[in-house]
Amino acid sequence: MRFSLRRWSIIAIGIGWTGSILGLLWLSASAAVGISEYSFRQLMTGPGYLLAEQLRPLSTAQREQRLISLRQRFQYPIELVATDSVELPPQARTMLLHQQAAQNSDEEIAYFSLDNDTLIQFGPMWGSAALVDVLGSPVFLLTAVAASAPIVGFSIAAWRRKRRWCRDLQEITACLAGMVRSPAVMLPAVDREWMPLVLAMRKHVEDLSAMNERHKEVSQAVSHELRTPLARMRFAMMLLGRSEDVATRSRLQERLQLDVDRLESLVRASLRFARLTDAPARIAREPIAVLTWLQEERMDVEDKGLVIEVTAQPENLQFMGDRDLLHLIARNLFENAVAHGRSHVIVRARLASTRQMILAVEDDGPGIAAEDRERVFEPFVRLAPGGEERAGFGLGLALVRRAVYLQGGSIGISTSALGGACFRVTLPLPA
Numbered sequence: 001m002r003f004s005l006r007r008w009s010i011i012a013i014g015i016g017w018t019g020s021i022l023g024l025l026w027l028s029a030s031a032a033v034g035i036s037e038y039s040f041r042q043l044m045t046g047p048g049y050l051l052a053e054q055l056r057p058l059s060t061a062q063r064e065q066r067l068i069s070l071r072q073r074f075q076y077p078i079e080l081v082a083t084d085s086v087e088l089p090p091q092a093r094t095m096l097l098h099q100q101a102a103q104n105s106d107e108e109i110a111y112f113s114l115d116n117d118t119l120i121q122f123g124p125m126w127g128s129a130a131l132v133d134v135l136g137s138p139v140f141l142l143t144a145v146a147a148s149a150p151i152v153g154f155s156i157a158a159w160r161r162k163r164r165w166c167r168d169l170q171e172i173t174a175c176l177a178g179m180v181r182s183p184a185v186m187l188p189a190v191d192r193e194w195m196p197l198v199l200a201m202r203k204h205v206e207d208l209s210a211m212n213e214r215h216k217e218v219s220q221a222v223s224h225e226l227r228t229p230l231a232r233m234r235f236a237m238m239l240l241g242r243s244e245d246v247a248t249r250s251r252l253q254e255r256l257q258l259d260v261d262r263l264e265s266l267v268r269a270s271l272r273f274a275r276l277t278d279a280p281a282r283i284a285r286e287p288i289a290v291l292t293w294l295q296e297e298r299m300d301v302e303d304k305g306l307v308i309e310v311t312a313q314p315e316n317l318q319f320m321g322d323r324d325l326l327h328l329i330a331r332n333l334f335e336n337a338v339a340h341g342r343s344h345v346i347v348r349a350r351l352a353s354t355r356q357m358i359l360a361v362e363d364d365g366p367g368i369a370a371e372d373r374e375r376v377f378e379p380f381v382r383l384a385p386g387g388e389e390r391a392g393f394g395l396g397l398a399l400v401r402r403a404v405y406l407q408g409g410s411i412g413i414s415t416s417a418l419g420g421a422c423f424r425v426t427l428p429l430p431a
Contacts (some may be wrong), residue, residue, distance in 0.1 A: 011154050018151040040110065044101035046124055048112025051120055052080070079121040084117060086111065133332055168194050229259040283322050283406060285430060288359070290349045291316040297330040298347070306341050308334075313350040320430045321356050325403040330400035332396035333361040333423050344418055351428075359425040362416035373413040377401045400425075 050069070055063050063080060071078050088111070092102035096113040103110055103124075107124035173186035175198065190198060233256055240252045291312035298310050319326075337345045343362030348360045367378055372383055379398040400423075404411045409427040416422035 008009055011158055015151055015154070018148055022148070040103060041095070041101045044110040044112065045099075047074075047122065048101050048110070049119055049177070052112060052114050055080075055120070076123055076125050077121075080114065081111075081119050081121045083113075083117055083119050086121075121209040139232065145413045154378070164191065172198060172201075184232070199308075221426050227337050229263055232258045283325070285320045286323060288321055288323060288326065290319050290320050291315055293326065294330060294347055294349060297327065297334055297335050301338060304338055306338055306343055306345055308338075308345045308347065310347045311349070313348070317349060317351055317357070319427070321407060321427065325407055329425060332400045333359075333425075336396055336423070337363040337365075337421075341420060346416075346418065351429075355429045357427045357429060360422055361425075362422040363420040364416070364418035365420035367415055367419065368413055368421045376413070 054070075055066060057371060058066060067078060067080065081136055086104070088096075088102060088104060092104075092111070095102040096111065096119070099113065101112050108125050109121060110125075112122070114120050168188070168190040170395055171190060187199065236252045236255050236259075238248055240256075243249055243252070287318045291310070294310045294312065299307075300309055333402075334345075334347070337347075340375045342365055344364045346360075346362045350358050352358050368383065375381055376383055377397050377400075381398075401411050404425055404427065406410045410423060411423065411425050414422045414424065
């Protein structure tokens, strides 16, 4: 849009400039052929006076003979006409009485008084050409063509630019249609002004494709997680219908209830992950006392007999963040540390010199191998020593990484001083 306005502004300026030049040419031509009445009268008064001085003493026949010789000295016609045969306005007749030249209505013929009955007629003046003649002269035509050249050039440039614009638009449309099928389509060769739009469309399509892949992975993983409890429930219901033993039926009902609870937990976790996959419209920011927040999170987690230390440096450390996202981070990291730790968990929050809050959660469990430290954040990935799967759905750490990312932070894993894993979350302090 910005380039289109600029282009049309240049065209409008060119049209205005050319119109101004043509207008000035018109005025110049009009001035060239339309000499003012005063200047023309002054110009013709001198020749009229000299001719009158020579012709007055002569008779009528002698005057005609004298005019024949004099006409050869003038470049315009000279005649003697009767005063009554010429129609002149009153002011013109007054000028004649005062020995001044006068003009007729068409301003191409001048008169000078010879006597009371005769006037000397000068013209028509062939040198004062009509406006049409001036406009048709080669010099004026060349000047007009030169003045019109910019508008012709602008018109041609605008026409060619429109052709390129239409071509680029068609290629972009075809490219967008291809991106719908595959985000890896080759970008069209368009002008530079279109490239931000094309790159933005490609980035948008890639984001949509990645989102679709994430949703597909989640759907496949959920389907896989649902298959086992559903099979157990189907088998338990079959046995429940056949068994008459009260203890057996009670045990089967408990098994069914556990599977139902597990399915509900899976659905809740999957929905939570799906909602967090896409960035919320607005990240809420509110002041949070970090030590109080961590202590509240610690109280909500079953410690299973482990010693859990919670510290903050300084103790009055404040952080502006989204309370829901921070709860998601702390709750899942606490639960992960308790699930893998043997006896001791340490949670530390501190203020870094780079205006960042660093939250470290350490345990004394088996730790995480270096090759698995990135994969553990993928949804539905559960690691355990010896390749055995642990309880849970593998969504907790995936939720943590997404919540950290939405707040502009980062998360990494290293070896804890306690011998287990150390999860290090870095969150920038808002200005």
